[in-house]
Amino acid sequence: MSVAQGTSRTTARRLEHFLTYLLLVTGGVVICIPFFWMISTSLKQQMDVYLFPPQWIPEPVQWDNYRQVMTFWPFWTYVGNSVFVSVGSIVGKLIASSLAAYGFARLRARGRDVIFVILLSTMMLPSQVTLIPQFILFSKLRWIDSFKPLVVPAFFLGPFYVFLLRQFFMTISFELEDAARMDGCNSLQVFYRVILPLSMPALAIVAIFEFRGRWNDFLEPLIFLNSPSKRTLALALQFFQGSEGVLPQLHLLMAASFLSMVPLLVLFTVAQKRFIQGIVFTGIKG
Amino acid sequence: MIGRLLASRGRNLTRREALECYLFISPVCIGLLAFTIGPILASLYFSFTEYNIIRAPKWVGLGKFHDLIQDELFWQSLKVTSLYVVMHLPLSLVLALGIALLMNQKVRGIIFFRTVYYLPSVVSGVAVALLWMWIFNPEFGILNTLLALVNIRGPAWLFDEHWSLPAIALMSLWGVGGSMLIYLAGLQGIPSELYEAAEIDGASRWRRFWFITLPLLSTVILFNLVMGLIASFQEFTPAYVMTSGGPNFSTLFYNYYLYENAFEYLYMGYASAMAWVLLVIVLILTLLVFKSSPMWVFYQERQKE
Numbered sequence: 293m294s295v296a297q298g299t300s301r302t303t304a305r306r307l308e309h310f311l312t313y314l315l316l317v318t319g320g321v322v323i324c325i326p327f328f329w330m331i332s333t334s335l336k337q338q339m340d341v342y343l344f345p346p347q348w349i350p351e352p353v354q355w356d357n358y359r360q361v362m363t364f365w366p367f368w369t370y371v372g373n374s375v376f377v378s379v380g381s382i383v384g385k386l387i388a389s390s391l392a393a394y395g396f397a398r399l400r401a402r403g404r405d406v407i408f409v410i411l412l413s414t415m416m417l418p419s420q421v422t423l424i425p426q427f428i429l430f431s432k433l434r435w436i437d438s439f440k441p442l443v444v445p446a447f448f449l450g451p452f453y454v455f456l457l458r459q460f461f462m463t464i465s466f467e468l469e470d471a472a473r474m475d476g477c478n479s480l481q482v483f484y485r486v487i488l489p490l491s492m493p494a495l496a497i498v499a500i501f502e503f504r505g506r507w508n509d510f511l512e513p514l515i516f517l518n519s520p521s522k523r524t525l526a527l528a529l530q531f532f533q534g535s536e537g538v539l540p541q542l543h544l545l546m547a548a549s550f551l552s553m554v555p556l557l558v559l560f561t562v563a564q565k566r567f568i569q570g571i572v573f574t575g576i577k578g
Numbered sequence: 579m580i581g582r583l584l585a586s587r588g589r590n591l592t593r594r595e596a597l598e599c600y601l602f603i604s605p606v607c608i609g610l611l612a613f614t615i616g617p618i619l620a621s622l623y624f625s626f627t628e629y630n631i632i633r634a635p636k637w638v639g640l641g642k643f644h645d646l647i648q649d650e651l652f653w654q655s656l657k658v659t660s661l662y663v664v665m666h667l668p669l670s671l672v673l674a675l676g677i678a679l680l681m682n683q684k685v686r687g688i689i690f691f692r693t694v695y696y697l698p699s700v701v702s703g704v705a706v707a708l709l710w711m712w713i714f715n716p717e718f719g720i721l722n723t724l725l726a727l728v729n730i731r732g733p734a735w736l737f738d739e740h741w742s743l744p745a746i747a748l749m750s751l752w753g754v755g756g757s758m759l760i761y762l763a764g765l766q767g768i769p770s771e772l773y774e775a776a777e778i779d780g781a782s783r784w785r786r787f788w789f790i791t792l793p794l795l796s797t798v799i800l801f802n803l804v805m806g807l808i809a810s811f812q813e814f815t816p817a818y819v820m821t822s823g824g825p826n827f828s829t830l831f832y833n834y835y836l837y838e839n840a841f842e843y844l845y846m847g848y849a850s851a852m853a854w855v856l857l858v859i860v861l862i863l864t865l866l867v868f869k870s871s872p873m874w875v876f877y878q879e880r881q882k883e
Contacts, residue, residue: 312683319677320694326752327698329720330709342718388605395602399595407607414614416804418812418860420833420853424624424840425617428631448609479598508703510815515841526704530819533708542712549705560700564693 334358334547341542354543361547369521370528377442377513377524378506382499384446385453389498390491392450393457394483398469408458411451427515441516442506453498460494461487493566500563504556525552624850631844642851652852654827655835658743662831663810665747671802674754675795678761679787692762699755707819710749711736736821739828746816746829757802764798765791793876800875804867808860832856 333341334357335350361367395401396408430441464487472482488495513527523531529548560567600607625642627635646652681692698706713719714735722732733741768791776786817823817834824830836856840849 309685312680312685315680316685316688316691319680320691323695323698323752325720326709326713329713333712344718346718346720346723388609392603392606395599399599399602400592401596401599404599404603407603407610411606411610414610416808416860416864417614417618418808418853418856420812420836420849421621421857422614422617424846424850424853425620426613427841428620428846429617431631445609445613448605449613450606454606479595479602483602504700508701510703510818511837514818529704529708533819545708546712549708552705553701556700557697560697561693564689564696 330546330550333543334550336543338541338543357543357547358551361544361551364544365528365532366521367548367551370523370525373439373522374507374525377439378503380439380443381446381506382502384443384448385450385502386495386498388447389450389453390457390488390495391483392454393461394479394487396454397458397461398466398487399479408454412455415451415455423511423515430516436516437518437522439517439522442509442512446502450498450502453501456498457491457494460491464490496563496566500559500567503559507552507556621850621853624847625854627847629846629850631846635847638847642847643855645848646851646855651827651830651835655830655832658828658830659811659813659832661743662747662813663807665744666750666810667803667806669747670751670754670757670806671799673751674757674802675761675799677754677758678765679791681758681762682765696755696759699753699758702753703815704819706749706753707816710745710752711820714745714749737825739824739826742821742825742828746813746820749816757806760802761795761798764795768794796875800867800871804864807863807867811856811860 332348332350335353335355336347336357337350337352337354340347340350392411396404426441426445427436430436433440435441435444468486468490469482472486477485508526509524510526510530513524514530517523517527520531529545529552532545532548624635626637626639628638628641629635677695681688681695713721716722716732716734716737719735721735725732735741735745772790772794773786776790781789812833813831814833814837817829817831818837821829823834823838832852836849836852839845839852
């Protein structure tokens with residue numbers, strides 16, 4: 293290969309690199325504009341929100357907006373409600389789905405695979421088909437306007453998580469399990485002494501997925517909760533918006549919206565790597 | 579292999595093992611019956627009744643389905659949802675794939691970009707809807723301000739019945755990172771030897787994409803397609819938070835209209851009928867996608883265990 297050819301190849305590589313970065317940066321900027329706009333609005337004085345042309349950088353920066361958001365409505369009550377519902381759901385789904393996944397992955401029984409297929413097929417079900425009877429059931433049980441409809445079913449549901457954890461459990465070697473059984477462990481002991489400690493990454497993914505789902509959930513809290521004091525953060529945000537689509541306190545609304553996003557943004561930035569592994573796992577081996 | 583190992587443990591264990599298996603899966607089985615299969619059957623029953631929760635359900639046969647056919651808003655909600663699928667699904671599938679290809683480049687700092695591109699899909703629901711309402715604000719919103727910079731007078735977006743649905747579809751593209759990540763996972767599962775071999779054979783970049791990447795990714799495309807289809811029919815929050823189905827019913831999503839019937843007017847029978855129609859539609863569409871898949875999905879031979 294001649295020297296000239298070699299150089300032209302490096303030039304081409306460089307150009308390619310440059311173009312890749314150009315695309316990456318342009319796309320990244322476009323994606324960040326909404327976040328930027330939200331934060332910028334959240335730090336403006338009320339009057340400055342409706343300036344034309346709009347201010348990109350707030351002047352003066354109103355850090356006080358965030359203090360107001362936390363004090364002038366029961367912000368922390370809503371946060372507490374969201375945390376309670378999310379944590380309750382996470383605990384429920386972790387228990388139910390890991391138990392079931394162990395059964396489906398490593399214990400044999402007649403009809404097991406049929407049940408598993410039925411369970412999987414319910415993932416494709418539009419939720420509306422079950423929502424109305426669930427609502428009727430919960431109102432007969434007098435569970436409406438409590439957190440029970442949002443938390444109790446979690447201890448019995450989670451087909452996707454069962455699938456995900458089953459995939460993971462199947463990769464754990466049987467030698468470990470057999471050794472534990474030799475030492476006199478029964479299945480339950482094998483489950484929590486051998487399988488669970490080895491499955492922390494997968495369990496973390498279940499927890500993260502469920503946290504996101506519950507934290508962002510709007511329809512179910514809207515249907516099942518009535519009292520203002522029981523609202524989750526997402527539900528409270530909608531009521532904060534005010535009637536008739538008017539946004540009288542936009543700077544505060546944006547501050548509150550941003551605050552509601554912070555836990556998710558932080559969690560996913562920190563857990564990003566683990567999370568991608570999880571998706572690789574479900575995506576490829578499925 | 580698993581079977582052989584288990585079989586070696588002898589017969590006595592098998593019975594006990596089965597019992598244990600049932601115990602382990604029992605919570606999920608109870609949930610399957612109480613919160614999924616039971617409600618499905620119940621909603622099928624309710625769809626043949628007139629029911630408002632307060633009074634006992636009254637059997638009306640196919641009456642509710644008959645009402646549905648004559649309900650203009652029902653057809654409007656179907657139209658809106660279908661239009662949304664047509665606008666949103668192809669665009670988001672292609673965009674997600676494009677970004678995933680970009681994210682699969684081995685350049686420095688790619689992890690950082692991955693996070694940035696993925697983050698919007700992490701936040702969804704009310705806060706995102708509120709943010710985009712403000713972005714779409716015709717006078718003070720950032721979108722029309724940016725358009726004005728290039729001398730385009732932006733429409734009234736959510737306040738204009740021709741632009742409200744495209745606006746929501748545009749907003750949904752912001753969250754394309756979720757399916758992007760699934761594509762990326764698929765891309766990273768393609769053995770690099772295939773590309774190397776093709777490169778040695780002198781295959782151009784385009785041919786490598788067309789004959790290696792796309793076929794090996796087709797199962798992932800299928801997955802994203804089916805999931806996107808189902809998700810589109812469940813879209814609710816934007817309609818509720820941003821537009822209340824308006825203006826002039828232009829964003830009357832199927833799920834939103836169902837919600838109104840069920841939980842605002844307490845027409846449980848009618849809403850159940852709607853839910854069942856939706857179930858049938860989704861089933862048919864999913865079946866069509868799967869039936870057509872042999873034509874365009876390439877299944878790798880399963881590796882032996």
